[in-house]
Amino acid sequence: MKKTQYEVIIIGGSFAGLSAAMALGRSVRRVLVIDNADPCNKKAPHSHNFLTNDGAAPADITLAARRELAAYKTVKMMTDTVENVVQIDEGFKVTTTKAQTFTTQKVLIATGLKDIMPKIPGFAGCWGTSIIHCPYCHGYEVYQEKLAVFGNGDEGFEFAKLINNWSRNVTLFTNGVSTLNPGQEQKLKEHGINIIQTKINAIDCVNNQVQAIKLKDGTEYAIQAIFARVPFKQHTDIPQQLGCALTEQGHIQTDNFCATTIPGVYAAGDNSSPLRGVANAVANGMMAGVFINKALIEEQF
Numbered sequence: 001m002k003k004t005q006y007e008v009i010i011i012g013g014s015f016a017g018l019s020a021a022m023a024l025g026r027s028v029r030r031v032l033v034i035d036n037a038d039p040c041n042k043k044a045p046h047s048h049n050f051l052t053n054d055g056a057a058p059a060d061i062t063l064a065a066r067r068e069l070a071a072y073k074t075v076k077m078m079t080d081t082v083e084n085v086v087q088i089d090e091g092f093k094v095t096t097t098k099a100q101t102f103t104t105q106k107v108l109i110a111t112g113l114k115d116i117m118p119k120i121p122g123f124a125g126c127w128g129t130s131i132i133h134c135p136y137c138h139g140y141e142v143y144q145e146k147l148a149v150f151g152n153g154d155e156g157f158e159f160a161k162l163i164n165n166w167s168r169n170v171t172l173f174t175n176g177v178s179t180l181n182p183g184q185e186q187k188l189k190e191h192g193i194n195i196i197q198t199k200i201n202a203i204d205c206v207n208n209q210v211q212a213i214k215l216k217d218g219t220e221y222a223i224q225a226i227f228a229r230v231p232f233k234q235h236t237d238i239p240q241q242l243g244c245a246l247t248e249q250g251h252i253q254t255d256n257f258c259a260t261t262i263p264g265v266y267a268a269g270d271n272s273s274p275l276r277g278v279a280n281a282v283a284n285g286m287m288a289g290v291f292i293n294k295a296l297i298e299e300q301f
Contacts (some may be wrong), residue, residue: 006032008292009094009104011082011238014039015278016269016285017110018065023289025072029296032102033069034094036081040112040235040270043128043208048137050278061278085238091264105264105299106292109239109252110285112270113232122203123228129208131226137277138225139166145224147171148213150200153179155229160193163227168192171221173213175200196221234271249274258288259295266292 008024010017013035024031041047041058048054053061069075080096087093091105115133117124123131132138147167151159152174160172171194178185178197188195198219203226204211212220232250239246245253245261251274252267254260260267268288269281 005102006030006104007296008032008106008108009034009092009102010108010110011085011094011236012110012112012269013066013077014041014062014110014112014269015065015281016112016288017108018062018069019282019285020108020110020268020289020292021069021075021077021285022065022072023286024293025069025075027289027293028074029293031075032104033075033077034080034082034096035077037079040114041128044137045129046138046141047278048140050282053278058278082236082238085242087242087264105296107242107265108258108288108292109236109244109260109265109267109271110269110288111235111238113250113276114235116231116233118230120200120203122205126203126205126208126210126226127230130205130210130224131203131228133227133229134276135163135166135227139163142225143167144169146222148173148221148223148226150175150226150228152176154184156180157184157188159227159229160188161191164191164193170194171196171223173200239267239271257291257295258284259291 007030010021010033013033017033021031021033044058046055047058080098082094083097084095085092090103092107094102144167146169149160149163149172156172157180163170173196176199199216201216202214210223210226212222214220239252242262242265247253252260252272254267254272258266258268266288268284270276
């Protein structure tokens with residue numbers, strides 16, 4: 001078999017990508033990690049539910065991981081953005097914005113997701129700090145505080161029910177006419193969850209901290225934190241370039257071995273899993289590294 005410049009190129013150097021790089025480095029694979037230093041969690045002050053690092057800043061965990069990876073001489077890391085990946089006889093050709101070109105046998109996409117902010121003034125400023133998507137990541141820090149949930153219909157009902165575990169002072173903001181069914185409305189009221197249907201005008205956000213929700217009718221609700229789920233898209237168009245299938249939710253479709261629908265292309269982390277958390281990304285990245293190494297062994301032995 002003709003030798004390629006790298007055996008594996010990992011696109012994305014956050015938790016999943018670095019974890020995969022470690023598994024592959026420990027397998028003595030020639031690996032290049034290309035990262036553009038723009039993680040989706042860059043605003044999050046703390047990370048939780050990750051053993052031995054509970055409460056650490058995401059950037060600090062990443063820095064520690066990079067220091068550890070420096071021990072593995074077959075792993076190289078560089079800061080750049082991958083613009084294009086094409087299939088070639090040897091595997092894949094990867095081109096970056098700095099006009100650097102590399103070849104590889106396998107590609108791991110670990111680029112995460114990009115959240116799409118609603119057009120509500122103040123929302124983006126508080127996103128990731130006091131407007132929160134995951135109670136398992138940040139719910140404990142606002143335990144029994146005055147909380148808001150953004151949502152409507154079945155999804156809004158289930159989200160409010162979930163957040164009620166962390167506080168008995170929860171208000172559901174439907175941002176328009178409620179699409180909850182009568183049974184859902186009754187159940188929420190039984191648990192003391194108020195339902196506000198008035199359209200939201202803005203979020204009063206000061207230094208990344210929610211102060212109040214401002215409604216179209218002029219009413220303001222003082223609040224400590226907001227739980228909201230926003231739409232997302234893939235952080236890069238590389239999966240679409242390669243023809244990788246996506247799920248209905250917009251994640252990269254993978255099998256139990258982290259392989260996409262394109263042979264030789266793998267995915268790990270938030271871009272291919274509904275479980276968005278550091279611990280899951282690290283575990284998923286390690287699995288991807290193991291499975292990629294196994295695939296290379298099968299091809300080379």
